[in-house]
Amino acid sequence: MPEEIGEKARSRFVTILRRRDAQLLIAILLMSAIVDVMRPQFLTSSNISFMLAGSVVLMVVGTGQMMVIVTRGIDLSVSPILGIAAIAIGFPAQNHNLNILVAVVLVILIGFALGIGNGLLVTVAGIPPIIATLATLSVYGGLQFVFTSGLTVITLPHDYVAVGLEDIVPGIPWLILIGAGVVIMAELFLKFTPWGRAIYAVGNNADAAFRSGIPVRRILFMTYIICGVLAGVAGFVYLCYIGSADSTTGSDTNTNLMSIAATLIGGTSLLGGRGRPLGTALGAVFLSVADTAIVVLRILPIWEPAGVGVLILLAVVTDRQSGPAVRRALRTRHHAEVVP
Amino acid sequence: MSANPAGVESAGMPVDLSADRRGRASIDQVWVWVLVLLLALELLYFSLTATGFWGGGKGMLTASSEFLDVSVMALGLSLVIFAGEIDLSIGAMASLVGIVMAQLWHVEGLNIWLATLIALVMAAGLGALNGFIVAKFGIGSLLVTLATQFIFSSVATAVGGESPPYGFPRGFLTITGTGSIGPIPADLIIFAVLALFIGLLVSRTRAGRSLVLTGHNRLAARYSGVNVSRTLIWAFTLSALFAGIAGIMIAGVYNAARDDVGIPLLLPSVTIVVLGGVDIFGGKGRVSGVIIASIIIGYVTVGLLDGGSTPLTATMVTGIVLIIGLIIKISLDRRAGIAFRDALARFLARQHLGKAPVAPDA
Numbered sequence: 001m002p003e004e005i006g007e008k009a010r011s012r013f014v015t016i017l018r019r020r021d022a023q024l025l026i027a028i029l030l031m032s033a034i035v036d037v038m039r040p041q042f043l044t045s046s047n048i049s050f051m052l053a054g055s056v057v058l059m060v061v062g063t064g065q066m067m068v069i070v071t072r073g074i075d076l077s078v079s080p081i082l083g084i085a086a087i088a089i090g091f092p093a094q095n096h097n098l099n100i101l102v103a104v105v106l107v108i109l110i111g112f113a114l115g116i117g118n119g120l121l122v123t124v125a126g127i128p129p130i131i132a133t134l135a136t137l138s139v140y141g142g143l144q145f146v147f148t149s150g151l152t153v154i155t156l157p158h159d160y161v162a163v164g165l166e167d168i169v170p171g172i173p174w175l176i177l178i179g180a181g182v183v184i185m186a187e188l189f190l191k192f193t194p195w196g197r198a199i200y201a202v203g204n205n206a207d208a209a210f211r212s213g214i215p216v217r218r219i220l221f222m223t224y225i226i227c228g229v230l231a232g233v234a235g236f237v238y239l240c241y242i243g244s245a246d247s248t249t250g251s252d253t254n255t256n257l258m259s260i261a262a263t264l265i266g267g268t269s270l271l272g273g274r275g276r277p278l279g280t281a282l283g284a285v286f287l288s289v290a291d292t293a294i295v296v297l298r299i300l301p302i303w304e305p306a307g308v309g310v311l312i313l314l315a316v317v318t319d320r321q322s323g324p325a326v327r328r329a330l331r332t333r334h335h336a337e338v339v340p
Numbered sequence: 341m342s343a344n345p346a347g348v349e350s351a352g353m354p355v356d357l358s359a360d361r362r363g364r365a366s367i368d369q370v371w372v373w374v375l376v377l378l379l380a381l382e383l384l385y386f387s388l389t390a391t392g393f394w395g396g397g398k399g400m401l402t403a404s405s406e407f408l409d410v411s412v413m414a415l416g417l418s419l420v421i422f423a424g425e426i427d428l429s430i431g432a433m434a435s436l437v438g439i440v441m442a443q444l445w446h447v448e449g450l451n452i453w454l455a456t457l458i459a460l461v462m463a464a465g466l467g468a469l470n471g472f473i474v475a476k477f478g479i480g481s482l483l484v485t486l487a488t489q490f491i492f493s494s495v496a497t498a499v500g501g502e503s504p505p506y507g508f509p510r511g512f513l514t515i516t517g518t519g520s521i522g523p524i525p526a527d528l529i530i531f532a533v534l535a536l537f538i539g540l541l542v543s544r545t546r547a548g549r550s551l552v553l554t555g556h557n558r559l560a561a562r563y564s565g566v567n568v569s570r571t572l573i574w575a576f577t578l579s580a581l582f583a584g585i586a587g588i589m590i591a592g593v594y595n596a597a598r599d600d601v602g603i604p605l606l607l608p609s610v611t612i613v614v615l616g617g618v619d620i621f622g623g624k625g626r627v628s629g630v631i632i633a634s635i636i637i638g639y640v641t642v643g644l645l646d647g648g649s650t651p652l653t654a655t656m657v658t659g660i661v662l663i664i665g666l667i668i669k670i671s672l673d674r675r676a677g678i679a680f681r682d683a684l685a686r687f688l689a690r691q692h693l694g695k696a697p698v699a700p701d702a
Contacts, residue, residue: 074482127666128620130426130482134610135662142656247652257486270480302497309490316479 115228
């Protein structure tokens with residue numbers, strides 16, 4: 001009997017270990033511990049909250065990106081949406097002391113509108129997502145430049161700065177609350193609402209979803225709008241956190257590729273139908289911790305992109321679904337699946 | 341994968357790679373003519389509005405050397421897209437090749453042509469590595485090349501150091517950048533040779549047919565004896581090699597190697613290939629379309645920049661051109677007689693096969 005219980009406990013343990021979020025959590029803790037041994041000031045509470053706050057922008061954009069990738073799409077226009085949102089509230093805030101709550105409503109509306117653009121191109125015009133959002137990346141990027149007319153937001157009212165830098169209660173910064181709020185809401189939406197479930201259904205098999213009565217196009221449309229809204233909110237977070245914005249905000253930090261990286265490291269499959277906001281959030285935290293570790297260990301920052309690249313490859317190779325596919329592809333030559 | 345390709349492809353759409361059975365021009369051919377018309381209109385517009393653009397044809401030719409590096413990149417990329425894959429690493433590759441060539445010449449003191457050769461061989465090797473990972477491990481090329489893009493750009497920055505070399509020998513600059521034979525810039529000659537090579541490769545050789553078939557229907561390609569892995573590997577190899585040549589051309593035009601010049605060229609390259617009529621899911625399109633589209637996009641950019649617009653405005657116009665072009669192309673597809681039912685089938689197939697079924701029939 002005790003052996004059986006041991007067996008059960010072990011298999012449950014193995015199941016947990018197979019989950020990407022568990023693997024990531026272990027990786028984050030392990031990396032932090034190693035760096036802390038080498039540089040003892042690494043795991044102070046202020047540095048931990050600094051690293052978490054630094055991941056919030058990526059966390060919020062990544063959550064939207066994740067939903068789009070779950071439907072087998074991709075959104076390459078999140079970086080200009082983030083940038084447009086940041087400057088659209090940044091200038092009124094700087095010059096006319098725009099109320100911060102109005103600013104939040106404004107970024108949501110901007111994200112909504114720009115998301116509609118993507119949704120129309122993908123679902124109504126029938127352009128493949130990677131091309132449609134590539135086109136809107138150029139168009140929105142141009143709009144962002146036109147809106148700034150070459151100016152930069154440099155000073156912000158106090159309440160914006162407070163959201164970016166201060167704690168809501170001692171030890172918990174505002175930013176972490178925002179990030180956690182977005183991730184929890186996304187988890188609940190995807191897990192418990194019919195529309196959220198439909199996103200997974202469309203991603204798994206659009207044909208089957210269509211035949212079982214899911215309005216596939218409407219769901220896709222909605223996904224691009226959500227992604228746009230979250231990119232807009234990320235623009236607000238960015239503005240508060242960094243304290244400035246200009247015509248290249250969003251693009252200069254490589255938001256598109258980093259959000260895709262966080263999503264993929266977080267266990268979302270590019271083949272669609274699989275992925276969770278929690279994993280994406282941990283992916284963002286992982287990237288932020290790695291970023292800080294690079295600085296603390298005095299590694300040249302130019303190697304950071306290479307590290308991200310290696311991480312993406314690792315994330316895919318260790319993926320529990322593509323792993324077996326790799327082995328199958330190697331074994332059978334003539335009956336191998338068509339790789340999408 | 342739970343997808344059932346047979347279920348979709350039996351929806352009454354014959355497999356047809358070029359023209360339909362009645363010998364009528366296929367959409368691909370019509371599209372090439374649409375592009376030619378667009379190019380003619382565009383050249384007319386700029387000749388009438390921009391001073392010095394016409395100049396008896398000379399201004400136009402000289403201006404072409406400002407964008408031909410992107411065109412070369414797009415040519416290589418089109419091979420990968422023909423095969424139904426994507427290569428995001430070409431921008432970083434162009435920077436890397438320029439930097440490696442310059443450092444071999446500057447630090448190691450090699451002859452500049454030898455340095456160029458070594459850098460291009462390196463590019464081909466890294467491209468083959470991309471292709472190998474995609475083909476042998478079945479990992480999506482979007483992922484693989486996203487990752488290698490990050491790696492290549494880090495390496496480029498590291499190799500380049502704080503102040504990458506500049507001021508190359510005159511002979512090098514004449515051939516790769518600023519020189520010309522009569523009114524024809526050297527860049528244009530390089531581009532023409534490469535374009536001819538790719539055009540013949542895709543339409544006239546066994547390897548080219550294998551490539552298009554691989555993108556069209558990978559399973560069918562495999563069953564008809566095409567070595568899909570090898571095809572993918574050489575497609576990625578050539579894509580990286582062409583990106584490398586573009587990197588050398590950029591170094592020649594600017595007379596300097598920099599680690600950040602290549603990456604902004606990635607998106608215009610993809611735009612060119614798609615506007616050129618190559619199906620992003622592979623297996624359909626014409627090289628001639630890509631060539632013309634690259635010239636259209638190039639002159640739009642140069643024309644706008646010369647007219648005093650900012651680079652970002654030019655990018656925006658490129659994006660709008662892409663959207664309008666695609667909407668025209670998709671409506672052409674519909675006119676060619678796909679019923680709404682078939683359009684829906686294509687839409688669904690696209691969603692879950694990651695690849696559209698093929699040429700419409702009346």
